[in-house]
Amino acid sequence: MTVKECYEKINGDYEGVFSRFRGDARIQKFAFKFLNDGSFDSLTKTLEARDYAEAFRAAHTLKGVSQNLGFTGLYQISETVTEMLRNHPEDYTPDMLDKVREEYDKTYAAIKELQASTEA
Amino acid sequence: MSDKSKLKEKILIVDDSEMNRMILSDMLEDDFEILEAPDGPQGLAILQQMSSEISLVLLDIVMPGMDGFEVLAVMNKNQWIEDVPVIMISAESTPSYVRRAYELGVIDYISRPFDSLVVQRRVLNTIMLYAKQKKLMGLVTEQMYEKEKNTSLMVTILSHIVEFRNGESGLHVLHIQTITELLLKSLIKKTDQYHLSHADINMINMASALHDIGKIAIPSEVLNKPGRFTDEEYKIMKTHSMIGASMLEDLPFHQDEPLVKVAYEICRWHHERYDGRGYPDGLKGEEIPISAQVVSMADVYDALTSERVYKKAFSHETALQMIQEGQCGTFNPLLLECLMDVADSLVEEMKSASLNTKNEKEMRNIAEEIMRYEEMEGSNRTLLYLDQERAKNRFYSSISKEILFEYTVSPSILTLTEWSAEKLGLSEVTLDPLKNETVLESMAQEDIQKLGELLHRTTPEEPEASYVCKTKIDGEVKERRFICRADWSEEEEPVFRGVIGKVEDIVHEDF
Numbered sequence: 001m002t003v004k005e006c007y008e009k010i011n012g013d014y015e016g017v018f019s020r021f022r023g024d025a026r027i028q029k030f031a032f033k034f035l036n037d038g039s040f041d042s043l044t045k046t047l048e049a050r051d052y053a054e055a056f057r058a059a060h061t062l063k064g065v066s067q068n069l070g071f072t073g074l075y076q077i078s079e080t081v082t083e084m085l086r087n088h089p090e091d092y093t094p095d096m097l098d099k100v101r102e103e104y105d106k107t108y109a110a111i112k113e114l115q116a117s118t119e120a
Numbered sequence: 121m122s123d124k125s126k127l128k129e130k131i132l133i134v135d136d137s138e139m140n141r142m143i144l145s146d147m148l149e150d151d152f153e154i155l156e157a158p159d160g161p162q163g164l165a166i167l168q169q170m171s172s173e174i175s176l177v178l179l180d181i182v183m184p185g186m187d188g189f190e191v192l193a194v195m196n197k198n199q200w201i202e203d204v205p206v207i208m209i210s211a212e213s214t215p216s217y218v219r220r221a222y223e224l225g226v227i228d229y230i231s232r233p234f235d236s237l238v239v240q241r242r243v244l245n246t247i248m249l250y251a252k253q254k255k256l257m258g259l260v261t262e263q264m265y266e267k268e269k270n271t272s273l274m275v276t277i278l279s280h281i282v283e284f285r286n287g288e289s290g291l292h293v294l295h296i297q298t299i300t301e302l303l304l305k306s307l308i309k310k311t312d313q314y315h316l317s318h319a320d321i322n323m324i325n326m327a328s329a330l331h332d333i334g335k336i337a338i339p340s341e342v343l344n345k346p347g348r349f350t351d352e353e354y355k356i357m358k359t360h361s362m363i364g365a366s367m368l369e370d371l372p373f374h375q376d377e378p379l380v381k382v383a384y385e386i387c388r389w390h391h392e393r394y395d396g397r398g399y400p401d402g403l404k405g406e407e408i409p410i411s412a413q414v415v416s417m418a419d420v421y422d423a424l425t426s427e428r429v430y431k432k433a434f435s436h437e438t439a440l441q442m443i444q445e446g447q448c449g450t451f452n453p454l455l456l457e458c459l460m461d462v463a464d465s466l467v468e469e470m471k472s473a474s475l476n477t478k479n480e481k482e483m484r485n486i487a488e489e490i491m492r493y494e495e496m497e498g499s500n501r502t503l504l505y506l507d508q509e510r511a512k513n514r515f516y517s518s519i520s521k522e523i524l525f526e527y528t529v530s531p532s533i534l535t536l537t538e539w540s541a542e543k544l545g546l547s548e549v550t551l552d553p554l555k556n557e558t559v560l561e562s563m564a565q566e567d568i569q570k571l572g573e574l575l576h577r578t579t580p581e582e583p584e585a586s587y588v589c590k591t592k593i594d595g596e597v598k599e600r601r602f603i604c605r606a607d608w609s610e611e612e613e614p615v616f617r618g619v620i621g622k623v624e625d626i627v628h629e630d631f
Contacts, residue, residue, distance in 0.1 A: 016233070017233070020233055020234065020235040020237075021236060022236050022237070029146070030142065030143055033139060033142060034139065037138070038138075039137065057136075057182055057184050060182045060211060061136065061137045064140060064211035064232055065137055067211060067233045068139070068140065068143055068234055
């Protein structure tokens with residue numbers, strides 16, 4: 001699996017991230033690091049604890065990271081959640097987190113697959 | 121390669137997301153040395169320790185705890201923002217956020233997603249811009265320094281020509297300068313009615329060396345006559361003040377130079393007396409410029425304490441008494457007070473007023489002056505000195521097995537040496553330590569409060585305090601002594617800014 005194929009799988013912005021990072025090597029390096037990024041976990045925990053101020057920051061971080069890496073799907077949903085938490089945290093419903101999780105899992109799985117193919 | 125890495129500019133990245141720090145670091149680490157901080161307090165701690173070494177800060181805005189705006193506020197308060205450029209790197213592109221960041225002194229804004237070329241170019245451009253500015257400031261300072269040094273040198277040469285013709289050693293001019301400086305510094309502590317800045321004092325001091333240049337026109341048989349003057353000779357002698365003034369007035373150029381103006385006042389009026397019985401104009405009281413009043417007193421004191429062909433030197437005490445009693449004419453009562461106030465240091469300073477120390481002192485004065493003139497450059501240099509001091513302190517504290525701490529009130533941050541942090545189970549930088557559980561376990565709230573009150577009762581003049589109480593260090597609870605030094609601001613109404621200190625075991629006398 002190539003980096004490009006990995007991005008195609010998640011409808012990521014491969015061209016954008018390629019030109020910004022100037023090469024596959026750097027994209028791959030940070031995509032792998034993303035597997036250990038704590039912002040999604042932090043978002044889950046803070047939302048469960050109904051700590052919306054902290055949840056906003058976690059969503060904000062997740063949004064920034066996924067934007068940097070060109071994970072378009074994850075970026076868009078985390079942006080929606082970020083703005084919601086910023087302006088109307090009282091409107092939060094658990095299905096929103098489910099949507100984020102859906103994108104996160106998809107992204108996570110694709111990167112895992114890429115990682116497995118490079119190790120093979 | 122190792123040489124190159126030493127020369128690399130340092131960039132501080134403050135961002136709570138490790139991913140973002142890594143991405144930026146990766147884009148920049150070939151050309152720069154990267155320092156990272158995961159939150160505001162740690163970023164500030166790094167700035168506090170080494171701000172003059174840091175060429176640029178990349179700052180995130182939305183962060184837990186202390187956000188980027190608060191970091192900027194502290195950077196403004198400590199004037200770091202003037203020397204260290206900050207580029208905002210937040211994912212936040214709301215116009216009100218960006219505007220507020222610019223208002224707080226941010227120089228540029230890099231939006232996400234990060235583009236490696238854009239990041240590299242912006243960072244490099246900003247650093248180059250600041251480097252150019254710093255270089256320019258350095259050049260200006262250098263030139264000012266050279267100019268002042270040359271002026272001072274010319275004045276010294278000129279006044280010595282007069283002195284040597286006068287058969288004096290050259291020490292007279294140095295003495296006059298020494299006394300003048302002491303009197304003026306004492307005077308500005310007493311009153312601001314004369315509106316004297318440090319620059320003015322320096323100027324008067326330099327110009328005082330010229331007070332007797334008119335003597336160059338006095339025939340040498342009068343000037344160097346080994347006995348008392350006849351009335352006629354005394355009359356000729358007295359013309360030296362007006363002649364000196366005319367010489368300056370007739371200068372074809374530089375009439376507007378402050379030095380020339382002050383020197384004119386001093387030459388013409390340094391033999392006037394406060395009651396109007398001096399010469400050449402018989403000016404009275406405050407009609408006599410303060411520069412001339414001070415030099416006149418300095419001149420009299422030095423004449424009394426020096427040996428002349430026709431008289432022996434009077435002692436310091438006798439000279440003071442004669443001046444106070446008005447035996448050498450009437451002086452401004454305020455200046456008489458100043459003379460008594462500086463009496464002790466006068467003896468010391470006159471002893472050490474040799475040619476060399478004087479030059480050194482002048483250099484130091486000029487350097488001080490430049491630092492005052494150039495507030496911008498000043499803050500820069502101060503930082504540099506502070507850094508050197510800190511480097512020393514870091515070394516001392518690293519070899520000392522004692523609890524050493526520093527606390528700043530705003531922001532409320534406790535900084536510990538590595539060793540101390542380990543013994544107390546705290547991190548090296550603690551935000552809001554007064555609400556920190558580990559801190560409160562080490563020391564009772566009541567004792568913290570008492571120590572705080574004790575420190576607030578100190579003064580900028582006597583900032584030290586010591587306090588004994590039970591503390592828990594490395595699991596061991598016992599009585600220990602805090603030795604502290606409060607940090608007061610230099611404003612007129614000093615503000616308590618924090619404290620540095622150590623905690624030591626109490627050594628019993630019978631031990």
